[in-house]
Amino acid sequence: SMTILFHNTTFDKIDVWKKTIKKYFKNEKIISIKDYKNFHDVNCAIIWNLPDNILSRLKNLQVIFSMGAGVDHILKLKNYNKKIPIIRIKDEEMGERIANYSLAQILNYQLNFKIFQNSQIKQYWSGERTPIDNKNLTVGILGLGFLGNHIAKLLNKLNYNVIAYKKNRAKVKNVKIYTGKNIISFIKSSDVIISILPSTSQTNNIIDKKFLKNMKKNSCLINIGRGNAIEEKDLLNHLKKNKNFYAYLDVFKDEPLKSSSQFWKLPNVTITPHVAGVTAIEPSVKYMYSKYKKLRKNKNIKSDVNPSDGY
Ligand code: GLV
Numbered sequence: 380s381m382t383i384l385f386h387n388t389t390f391d392k393i394d395v396w397k398k399t400i401k402k403y404f405k406n407e408k409i410i411s412i413k414d415y416k417n418f419h420d421v422n423c424a425i426i427w428n429l430p431d432n433i434l435s436r437l438k439n440l441q442v443i444f445s446m447g448a449g450v451d452h453i454l455k456l457k458n459y460n461k462k463i464p465i466i467r468i469k470d471e472e473m474g475e476r477i478a479n480y481s482l483a484q485i486l487n488y489q490l491n492f493k494i495f496q497n498s499q500i501k502q503y504w505s506g507e508r509t510p511i512d513n514k515n516l517t518v519g520i521l522g523l524g525f526l527g528n529h530i531a532k533l534l535n536k537l538n539y540n541v542i543a544y545k546k547n548r549a550k551v552k553n554v555k556i557y558t559g560k561n562i563i564s565f566i567k568s569s570d571v572i573i574s575i576l577p578s579t580s581q582t583n584n585i586i587d588k589k590f591l592k593n594m595k596k597n598s599c600l601i602n603i604g605r606g607n608a609i610e611e612k613d614l615l616n617h618l619k620k621n622k623n624f625y626a627y628l629d630v631f632k633d634e635p636l637k638s639s640s641q642f643w644k645l646p647n648v649t650i651t652p653h654v655a656g657v658t659a660i661e662p663s664v665k666y667m668y669s670k671y672k673k674l675r676k677n678k679n680i681k682s683d684v685n686p687s688d689g690y
Contacts, residue, residue, distance in 0.1 A: 381675075382408045382420040384437065387427040387446055392660065396446075396450060399660050400425060403668040422498050427452060434458045442466060442674055444667045447658050448473065448526060448529035450577040450684050451605060464682035467672050472659035474529030475604060480655040481530045481573055484539070484627040487649065488571060488599040489516055493625060511570070513538045517570030519587075520544070522576040522604060523551065526656060530573060542568055546581075566593040571601065579689035588613040599625040601656035606631040611642075618645050629655040 383404055387393060396677055400409060412433055413604060421437045427446040433653050434440070435458035443453055447466045453465055487493060489511040496506040515538055520527045523543040529552070534541045535553045542555040544565040549556055557565035566572065572594065576582040586600070587610040594600070602609060618626060626640060627649045642648050674680040684690065 380406045380408060381422040382417055383431075384408050384409055384412065384418075384421045384424040384426070386412050386424070386429050386433075389428060390446065390658070395660055396664075399664045404671070411436065416543065423674075425667065429453070429456065431457050434460070434463075441670070442680055443549050444670070446663070447613070448656060449577060450690060451607075453690065454684070461686055464680050466667065466680070466682045467683045468578075468658055468663045468666065469525050469683075470659055470662050470666060471529075472662050473656050474526055476659070477526050477656035478529045478533040480603060480629070480651075481601060482533060484599075484649070485516070485518060485534075485571055485600045488625050489513075493647065493649065494562065502543070514540065515539065516570050517542060517568055518571045518573065519565055520554075520576040521572055522582075523549070523554070523556070523566075524577075525574070527573075527575045528573070563593055566590060567595070570595060571599050572596075573601045574604045574608050576592070576604040577690035578607040578610050581689065582608050584608070584610040586610065586614065588617070591617040596621060597623040599627065601627040601629075603629045606634065615641050615645075618647050622647060627651075629653055 383400070384686070385397065387396065390396065397409070399592045409436060410421070415436070418436045421445070422439055422441045424437065424440060425444045425446060433489060434456055440463055443463055443465045445453060448468050450465050450467050453459055476599055488619060491508045491510065494505055494508065518534055518539050518541055520530055520541065520543040523531065527543065531541050531543065531551065531554050539548060541553060542557065543551070544557045544562055544563060546558065548558050574586060576585065582605070585608050591613060614626060625647050629652055631649045636642065636650065642650060
């Protein structure tokens with residue numbers, strides 16, 4: 380049998396995670412980072428935000444499972460060996476969750492809920508405001524991968540006008556795709572921009588002063604990808620200058636977001652604590668186990684990470 384290292388200190392329901400991993404990987408030994416005496420037996424790691432200086436001690440590691448969609452938490456580890464394949468979660472339930480989150484924030488924006496919430500704090504009846512209709516709202520998805528496609532599908536079903544910006548050219552039904560230099564027309568055409576980009580050297584601070592200046596004046600930005608995509612001081616300035624521009628932020632450069640952050644207090648900002656795409660436990664562990672069985676059978680497994688893309 381193999382030994383599995385499990386590490387995660389941030390997710391909800393860690394006890395359910397452990398139970399579910401034990402249920403599927405029932406013939407394997409599951410250890411934690413405290414069991415360093417067994418590190419040489421570890422073949423498989425199921426992790427989220429592993430501390431540095433552990434990976435290099437797992438001399439027999441064959442596969443790393445990311446407990447989420449993102450793999451940046453693994454690639455940033457100082458001693459990650461590029462030869463070890465990484466498998467990330469690609470799950471329909473997570474897709475549904477992230478599409479729900481996106482829809483909720485779009486509705487929040489198009490139905491003026493933030494205005495009503497702010498007027499409630501002042502005990503002030505703000506009066507009728509006309510909502511924007513779905514067919515008149517263009518939602519731009521920045522990053523159209525596995526999860527971005529789930530968002531596009533839900534929004535299309537509800538008659539929104541969906542466009543997307545993607546690194547590589549692609550054909551997607553009912554979604555107008557922009558690539559390369561067309562990013563400016565993508566930004567200018569969107570009433571709502573949803574950033575669902577992975578954290579890579581290419582996506583660092585992509586949403587900066589110039590990007591924000593090209594966005595429609597009374598539009599909204601939803602970030603559910605990674606905090607690295609936003610130049611935070613530029614967004615703060617933009618929000619202070621444009622009171623009818625809204626930001627719905629689920630991810631930040633530094634998490635947890637410090638209580639001293641200026642984002643907390645701005646009336647045109649909504650903050651959630653990295654919950655847009657919570658990993659669904661049962662289907663994800665099942666998925667990991669199916670990949671693990673393949674690895675045992677074939678002695679190798681194709682990594683989900685393309686080192687030249689950085690995600
Ligand atoms: C969450 O951010 C994830 O990568 O699943």
